[in-house]
Amino acid sequence: MxxxxxxLRSRVVAFVFLALVGLAVPFAAGAQSASVPDTKTWDGLxxxxxxxxxxxxxxxxxxxxxxxxxxxxAIVPIDLHFKTxxxxxxxxxxxxIVDENPSPVAAVFQFGKDAGVTHxxxxxxxxxxxxxxxIAETEDGKLHMTQTFVKxxxxxxxxxxxxxxxxxxxxxxxxxxxxTSKTPGNEPMTRATEMQLMIRHPNNSGLxxxxxxxxxxxxxxxxxxxxxxxxxxIMSMEGGISISEDPNFRFEFDAKPGEDVKVEAADTEGKKxxxxxxxxSSSL
Amino acid sequence: MSEPTRRSVLKxxxxxxxxxxxxxxxxxxxxxxxxxxxxxxxxxxxxxxxGRPEMMTAKNEGEICNVSFIVGDEAVAVIxxxxxxxxxxxxxxxxxxxxGKPIRYLINTHMHPDHIFGNAAFxxxxxxxxxHHNLPxxxxxxxDYYLQSYREAMGSELMADIRIxxxxxxxxxxxxxxxxxxKLTLKAWKPAHTDNDLTIFDEQTGTLFTGDLCFIExxxxxxxxxxxxxxxLEELKGxxxxxxxPGHGPVPSAWPEALEQEQRYFDALARDIRKAIADGVPMxxxxxxxxxxxxxxxxxxxxxxxxxxxxxxxxxEWE
Numbered sequence: 039m040x041x042x043x044x045x046l047r048s049r050v051v052a053f054v055f056l057a058l059v060g061l062a063v064p065f066a067a068g069a070q071s072a073s074v075p076d077t078k079t080w081d082g083l084x085x086x087x088x089x090x091x092x093x094x095x096x097x098x099x100x101x102x103x104x105x106x107x108x109x110x111x112a113i114v115p116i117d118l119h120f121k122t123x124x125x126x127x128x129x130x131x132x133x134x135i136v137d138e139n140p141s142p143v144a145a146v147f148q149f150g151k152d153a154g155v156t157h158x159x160x161x162x163x164x165x166x167x168x169x170x171x172x173i174a175e176t177e178d179g180k181l182h183m184t185q186t187f188v189k190x191x192x193x194x195x196x197x198x199x200x201x202x203x204x205x206x207x208x209x210x211x212x213x214x215x216x217x218t219s220k221t222p223g224n225e226p227m228t229r230a231t232e233m234q235l236m237i238r239h240p241n242n243s244g245l246x247x248x249x250x251x252x253x254x255x256x257x258x259x260x261x262x263x264x265x266x267x268x269x270x271x272i273m274s275m276e277g278g279i280s281i282s283e284d285p286n287f288r289f290e291f292d293a294k295p296g297e298d299v300k301v302e303a304a305d306t307e308g309k310k311x312x313x314x315x316x317x318x319s320s321s322l
Numbered sequence: 323m324s325e326p327t328r329r330s331v332l333k334x335x336x337x338x339x340x341x342x343x344x345x346x347x348x349x350x351x352x353x354x355x356x357x358x359x360x361x362x363x364x365x366x367x368x369x370x371x372x373g374r375p376e377m378m379t380a381k382n383e384g385e386i387c388n389v390s391f392i393v394g395d396e397a398v399a400v401i402x403x404x405x406x407x408x409x410x411x412x413x414x415x416x417x418x419x420x421x422g423k424p425i426r427y428l429i430n431t432h433m434h435p436d437h438i439f440g441n442a443a444f445x446x447x448x449x450x451x452x453x454h455h456n457l458p459x460x461x462x463x464x465x466d467y468y469l470q471s472y473r474e475a476m477g478s479e480l481m482a483d484i485r486i487x488x489x490x491x492x493x494x495x496x497x498x499x500x501x502x503x504x505k506l507t508l509k510a511w512k513p514a515h516t517d518n519d520l521t522i523f524d525e526q527t528g529t530l531f532t533g534d535l536c537f538i539e540x541x542x543x544x545x546x547x548x549x550x551x552x553x554x555l556e557e558l559k560g561x562x563x564x565x566x567x568p569g570h571g572p573v574p575s576a577w578p579e580a581l582e583q584e585q586r587y588f589d590a591l592a593r594d595i596r597k598a599i600a601d602g603v604p605m606x607x608x609x610x611x612x613x614x615x616x617x618x619x620x621x622x623x624x625x626x627x628x629x630x631x632x633x634x635x636x637x638x639e640w641e
Contacts, residue, residue: 103606105606105628109609109628109629109632110629110632110633111471112633113605113632113633113636115604115605115606115632117604117606159604159605159606161605161636165467166470166471190471191471191629192377192475192625193377193378193543193625193626193629194434194435194436194468194543194545195543195545195629196463196464196467196468196471196545197467198460198463198464198467199463200513200516200517200544200545200546200547200633200637201513201517201546201547201550201637202456202459202460202463202517203456203513203517204513204547213639213640215602217602236639236640238640282636284636284640286636286639288604
């Protein structure tokens with residue numbers, strides 16, 4: 039193993055890392071042939087991620103959309119919608135899990151207090167027939183879960199990089215798109231705005247064994263990401279290897295016209311990437 | 323070949339498990355000598371088998387891509403080993419039915435299972451496995467996954483013999499192989515269908531083996547770079563070949579007309595995806611309708627088009 043030590047920032051990331059170390063077994067044991075949804079993996083997994091904390095139904099607080107079949111195993115679009123006006127209070131954090139992946143915790147997102155994030159879309163690697171689940175933690179400390187079942191891709195699609203040289207050549211390059219808002223906001227100070235953040239990164243899983251040397255390729259992925267506007271945190275992410283190559287996040291939040299959007303990211307090799315974009319009032 | 327009944331298989335499995343002999347091995351022994359793959363001689367010394375435009379299954383033994391061999395004065399070169407060791411063995415039998423010359427090279431045109439799963443059948447022939455310089459890396463990243471994920475479609479019996487065998491002779495740029503008064507020019511391409519595409523040109527007959535840089539009838543699959551593929555079509559067309567053996571499609575095919583179908587598909591796909599990106603349509607929505615105008619022109623459209631659109635979207639977003 040040549041995986042470089044990473045600083046563990048929470049037990050969830052520690053879990054991601056441990057899953058990475060003990061990777062050979064879970065990969066081989068993946069429930070590839072199980073075409074009938076089975077929650078056995080989750081039953082064994084939830085204690086590792088959430089301890090003894092009870093996990094309730096989503097009850098409309100969070101919903102998830104994913105294609106029924108992972109057409110491209112390396113790029114499976116996932117859509118999350120949040121209902122922030124629930125009696126339980128706003129959503130503080132969301133954990134995204136792909137049960138049957140070698141490292142199931144794909145990401146943990148934390149949302150800023152007044153960020154007003156209502157929608158988040160990203161792309162995942164899905165290795166096998168698997169539940170993809172999202173667990174929201176509301177301000178009252180309760181957990182709410184929703185899930186969807188994704189069938190593995192057919193044909194020669196694999197959850198691996200398509201153009202490895204390109205991914206490395208433009209490492210860390212970022213792009214931010216602001217979409218014209220669909221519904222004109224009433225408040226003068228903030229408006230729901232949709233943005234898309236793209237980061238060039240191989241987000242390499244480190245789960246592949248070199249057939250000749252029998253060593254695992256070192257993992258290399260974005261492990262931390264922060265999006266803020268002005269001094270406000272919009273969201274942060276602790277990432278794992280199930281996030282697709284070139285991590286991509288499309289999200290809706292309450293934007294303040296005229297304040298810059300700033301993104302900081304760090305990967306497992308200690309490389310830091312950052313960028314800033316002005317957000318014109320006219321674009322909101 | 324007589325099919326053993328389910329009951330007899332179960333019985334022998336139990337019995338053989340006690341003896342420590344795998345039932346797969348017995349099944350093969352019972353089947354007798356390996357049948358030769360029905361190859362045809364398309365021109366002097368070049369033999370090819372046209373795969374079926376289907377997904378790989380236990381029933382078709384993974385025989386979905388075109389495989390070929392070229393006989394020189396001294397030796398034989400094989401182009402792709404097929405989608406199972408069973409197919410690979412049938413290919414070896416087809417070669418042996420035509421010539422006793424040694425099989426010097428097994429050339430893999432790229433990483434996909436339908437082209438490399440038969441490699442293990444060539445272990446005893448002493449053939450040197452040849453591939454693009456990126457092929458070992460690509461197989462490292464995908465090999466274990468391929469072995470896992472094809473088990474369901476191909477069945478454990480066919481999968482049992484399959485090994486991921488990377489090339490030991492790597493091609494960068496252009497290089498020639500000599501089969502004895504017969505020179506083959508191998509060319510390693512930039513990312514297109516995959517990031518490890520290799521073509522083979524036989525100077526003597528003007529035959530171009532395109533690997534999966536050329537798909538006919540079978541919808542092309544996107545596992546490298548759509549932009550790279552489109553950009554290199556011009557260079558590919560410029561090769562002065564008399565005819566082509568595509569990775570999928572009729573053997574042989576007219577050249578360079580063989581590229582027209584896929585070029586039209588790529589143009590439609592890129593146009594639709596670019597428009598969706600410009601309009602701010604999310605990926606999950608855009609891929610549902612992209613290249614829909616091409617549906618009736620291809621086999622396996624439903625199996626691969628959404629996936630191609632997904633890969634194209636992720637790539638074109640960075641333009």
